[in-house]
Amino acid sequence: MNEIAIKKNDGEIIDTQTAKELGFEGEAIFLDNSPEALEVLRHSTAHLMAQAIKSLYSDAEFYVGPVVKEGFYYDFKTSAEIGESDLKKIEKQMLSFAKKKYEIEKYTITKAEAREKFKDDHLKQAVLDMIPSDEVSIYKQGEFEDLCRGPHLPNIGLIRYFKLTKISGAYLGGDSKNEMLTRIYGIAFATKDALKEHMDMLREAEKRDHRKLGNEMKLFTFREEVGAGFPIWLPAGGRLRARLESLLFKAHRKRGYEPVRGPEMLRSDLWMTSGHYQNYGENMYFTKIDDIEFGVKPMNCVGHIKVYEDELHSYRDLPIKYFEYGVVHRHEMTGALHGLFRVREFTQDDAHIFCRADQIEEQIIEVVDFVDKIMSTFEFDYKMMISTRPEKAVGSDEVWEISTQALKNAMDKNELAYEIDEGGGAFYGPKIDIKITDAIGREWQCGTIQLDFNLPERFHLEYNADNNEKVQPVMIHRAILGSFERFIGILTEHYAGEFPMFIAPTQVAIVPVAESHKEYAKLLSDKLIDINADSEIYAKNDSLNKRIRTAEKTRVPMIVVIGDEEIKNNTVAVRDRRTREQYNMSQEDFLKLIQTKINEVNF
């Protein structure tokens, strides 16, 4: 195996070129699939790609080409229009360069020399602007030279197993005010197998895509004539969603939440009072009724505030918890829309807790426990993230400081691990976000717990304290799933469509062997409804094999086959979804089993 780089004592990786320059010896890094080796390999593959692009498009200018989580990319600009179909061509050129086994040479020049060297490349000039030091290093392979700090492989011949995966636009410096460059993403590995494994993993993720499964399993759909970002829930999706809603309803009632409901749109004056008009107006939908402007709610808090204001409250009443499956509309930009993950209308499992300052901690802890119950039921790992004051914010620094500290205290006192996201808070308060990890290791943000000292102030909310003085309550916004749309999308991918019994759109598929067994099937189906289980009878004029196949393809958790034997003995023949094994059990036991599986879940 080839030695490609050196690891210094402090963990920093330097390439063999630099080590030679410095006369440095340290721990050798070999070309394998270790994170260190892949970092170097992928960086050099990015350069090889740049070399290929430069040879194919001579006016190409290059910005930066870093290694990222998914591989590497390079941002560049050329007068030619490059599309997906060109990736193959570039890959081919890369391979032909790699075959030439150019050595990657490194040398150092002054920044002024570099400016002169890349004088025709305004992107490299922009890169040079960002470099503070007076000397810069240049890497050279064949005719191609690039400004880079490394580390790199000693020879491009070591690059063999790679693939260019995506092409897209990307703003210069990640700022939408700047010009747009072309970005090509790629991936590279030390071995053929590792590359193949990676590509297989991508295919697996593709198979789980909720948009594909949602279509196949008839959960939801979108229609051009309805409008972008407005999901349509189909019967199967409706059943799944209803199960989730009813489980969650009970869970809220158990914890003392009251169901309430605010209107879909409220007068704009209220959004001005809340601050949404000024801070979020461009993402809201407005309409006029008799010359008065209304804003369609992008959040449910104002409605809940109006519920709170409906009567006077004593300190004894607090905390007061309102919850609602609140439908909200937000104008997401066209390019942001993505299946159920980003839509323009969605339903939040939203709640607002109005409490005294001295209750914040216990309330946060209770919500965090609620989150844990739900996420562990769905077998999600998760972590928590505290987000602090963002740039665009309302409220004084002092209020922010107090509320942020309250969140940290709640976590610290209960020894809960969390990370800090500086500047990631909502404009009205700091928050705790819950990030979950799904079955194939992808991270998603769902739940959020947000402290708000701001809205109570703006709406002059109050309660009577024990000394009969008016005191302003604290408001906690929280959603656990986030939205039903997004969460069901995530669940679909998490389970690859094979939903567990308690939320599956259909619990049981019943396959009668022949015409004469249909009646028994119907009786069984009715009994299943009595225990809150949905079933579907596959009695179409098809072969038994065909109907079992059809039932299997719906990903229903349980299939039972019914024929003469079963009717005679009052049993069912159960077929397991995954193992395809069959076993018989009495009808009574079967119903009990289903009932248990449905009822064993409680948040």
Added chain:
RNA sequence: GCCGACAUAGCUCAGUUGGCUAGAGCAGCUGAUUUGUAAUCAGCAGGCCCGGGGUUCAAAUCCUCGUGUCGGCACCA
């Protein structure tokens, strides 16, 4: 919103350099068959080829403006 790609039957997809009545599989319907654990057979029906405008003797195919979708970027209070 920006860069690039794409849009043909309910679904998945063919459709050649512009040229006959736009095809297939699955799903659907009708009939035969009544089946014991992953596709029985035969027949039928199903298309504003995303929408508007244009080029052309002729457009699913070329151009243009929309709409929607996909991959990213930016955005996600």
